[in-house]
Amino acid sequence: MRIEADRAKCDGLGMCEAMAPDFFEVGADGTVAVLDEHSGEEHRQDVTAAVDACPVLALKVRD
Known part of the structure; x- marks a missing residue:
């Protein structure tokens, strides 16, 4: 599993x-x-729950 973040989309909500x-x-x-x-x-x-909680869809999980 690989975690990706689109920092340009991120609003830093945490x-x-x-x-x-x-x-x-x-x-x-x-x-x-x-x-x-x-x-x-x-x-x-845990990681999938965090990715799904992102309100701006800045995170992804790839297999």
Whole structure:
């Protein structure tokens, strides 16, 4: 599983960081950084929930 972030779309609302802080962080510039782009299957549920919670659809999970 690979996590992708479109920083141009990101509004820095932090929903992803709140739901999966091991994988997402909103920086001082107000956009998301993916802390670990490649996640194991054991984290799929948390990462997918964070991706689905993004109100501006700036995040994706690819297999």
